[in-house]
């Protein structure tokens with residue numbers, strides 16, 4: 634499912650202009666990372682995708698639906714959204730109930746619901762905590778419970794706001810695997826991340842933002858090769874790129890390509 638964002642402007646009631654003319658086209662099945670310093674407008678941008686925020690000016694069109702003309706409930710059939718803060722997302726008395734909420738609301742039949750809930754809990758490593766109250770979980774486990782709730786919705790578009798924050802190495806690897814699974818299923822993935830290694834290794838396209846605008850939009854190799862854009866967005870280059878540069882190898886953000894260069 635594709636996403637079209639046309640000249641998007643968003644101004645908060647306080648008068649802050651968080652988005653100042655963003656135009657983007659995201660094709661079905663793309664894996665897109667949105668990066669940039671704090672306050673660049675990343676969250677405000679992706680919140681338009683599930684209709685939580687409506688444009689002040691311009692248009693956001695998700696699979697042919699102008700979000701201004703559709704409710705959050707309608708858009709939830711197409712877009713699953715992981716909040717940056719899991720406590721804004723979890724509200725039920727058990728993890729299982731939280732994970733079941735989405736597929737129930739989307740009207741999936743009981744058998745399909747059970748299948749989705751079990752899959753999501755297993756995929757996030759929370760199957761043994763299914764009957765726990767979310768607030769008895771650590772923050773990182775609550776983040777994974779919120780992710781499980783998004784997975785169980787089985788939407789064609791998945792939006793993740795900082796999915797790896799507070800997660801240990803294994804959990805980050807697990808999220809990377811999930812993104813690959815989504816990709817294999819033809820889903821579109823849009824993720825905000827501050828982790829440039831995670832960004833370089835798991836996404837096809839990097840959209841870098843600053844002050845409510847898109848600074849650059851390119852595959853990771855190109856995005857990080859643009860030193861001015863990296864500096865303007867206050868980003869740090871991925872370690873693998875810095876290592877390839879330090880070893881005077883052709884610059885790359887891909888571990889696989891880096892290894893090929895080393896063994897040549």
Ligand SMILES: Nc1ncnc2c1ncn2[C@@H]1O[C@H](COP(=O)(O)OP(=O)(O)OP(=O)(O)O)[C@@H](O)[C@H]1O
Pocket residue numbers: 645646647649650651669670671672673674675676677678
């Ligand atoms: N509820 C709000 N009311 C007023 N201004 C807001 C509100 N939320 C965000 N802003 C402002 O809008 C701008 C963009 O914020 P946004 O949260 O979209 O940035 P971000 O790139 O996601 O930052 P971060 O990486 O810190 O999450 C910032 O100037 C921010 O202070």
